[in-house]
Amino acid sequence: MKLLHALPPYNFPGVEEQNFSKAKFVILPVPYDGTASWGSGAKDGPHAIIAASRFLELFDHELGRKPADAGFFTLDELEPARGDAKETVKRVADAVSEILARKKTPVTLGGDHSIAIGAIQAAASHFDNLSVVAFDAHLDAWDEFEGSDHSHASVGARIADITPSVAKEKVNEVIIGARTTGKNELEFCRKNGVEIVWAEEAKKDIQKAVKKILPKLRKNVYITFDFDCLDPGVMPAVGTPEPEGLQFNEAVEALKAIAASRNIVGMDFCELSPMPGNRAPDFLAAKLVYKAAGLALGKKL
Numbered sequence: 001m002k003l004l005h006a007l008p009p010y011n012f013p014g015v016e017e018q019n020f021s022k023a024k025f026v027i028l029p030v031p032y033d034g035t036a037s038w039g040s041g042a043k044d045g046p047h048a049i050i051a052a053s054r055f056l057e058l059f060d061h062e063l064g065r066k067p068a069d070a071g072f073f074t075l076d077e078l079e080p081a082r083g084d085a086k087e088t089v090k091r092v093a094d095a096v097s098e099i100l101a102r103k104k105t106p107v108t109l110g111g112d113h114s115i116a117i118g119a120i121q122a123a124a125s126h127f128d129n130l131s132v133v134a135f136d137a138h139l140d141a142w143d144e145f146e147g148s149d150h151s152h153a154s155v156g157a158r159i160a161d162i163t164p165s166v167a168k169e170k171v172n173e174v175i176i177g178a179r180t181t182g183k184n185e186l187e188f189c190r191k192n193g194v195e196i197v198w199a200e201e202a203k204k205d206i207q208k209a210v211k212k213i214l215p216k217l218r219k220n221v222y223i224t225f226d227f228d229c230l231d232p233g234v235m236p237a238v239g240t241p242e243p244e245g246l247q248f249n250e251a252v253e254a255l256k257a258i259a260a261s262r263n264i265v266g267m268d269f270c271e272l273s274p275m276p277g278n279r280a281p282d283f284l285a286a287k288l289v290y291k292a293a294g295l296a297l298g299k300k301l
């Protein structure tokens, strides 16, 4: 018997029935923030996103449908290796690889941004013709940061040399919403052909800014979304908030344009560090994940 006051079940996005074989999206929560430099707390991000997602309206009026109908399956939290970013990244890569092998779309919830390295490695070994689109205030192009080459600040650097077998010519990268960089990072991006859509261009005219990079994207696209690409006014709950970021609708517009013409093969959402006393960022994060999934479905629902 179902109690009338029962809360939605604890899964993303609070669906009554979870069926792995029928699910299009597999949610992988990774509660890890071992490489955070300033604000830690992103290990609580996956829980906050899932908890808030249970209260989302599942009908998307803009899409005119209910993306939840495509099926979501939330896995148990992945156990990170405390103090060992490289091992944690490997565990993420193994888990995401298994999800992809079962023909599902992995949606990894971080955690600090280092976990994206594993998810992207897995995607790169499953798909040719892959582009990575990073939504991020930062270029994350430090070859090594604070003693680790698997740091949250090295995601871009690791994408460029993902594995010897899927070298640069098979994986390229575009970063949207960047607004701070070290000179070395800029040089790294130039050398490795990483395209940058600066936040100021994105905020001026998001349609135009995305149109510029669309021809550079390959058939398959992996999205890595660092919540700090958003303006701290709407998304203050991140480890490294940078002023003058994207608005929620600008990020959605960019995702919409990409999803309309490319095959989204996987996504991750990182760096939400829940704030005591302010649950709005958690809800925004959950809504963005759900919206992105709806867009990624394209006409497949």
Ligand SMILES: [Mn+2]
Pocket (backbone or CB within 6 Å): 113, 136, 137, 138, 226, 228, 229, 240
């Ligand atoms: Mn960032």
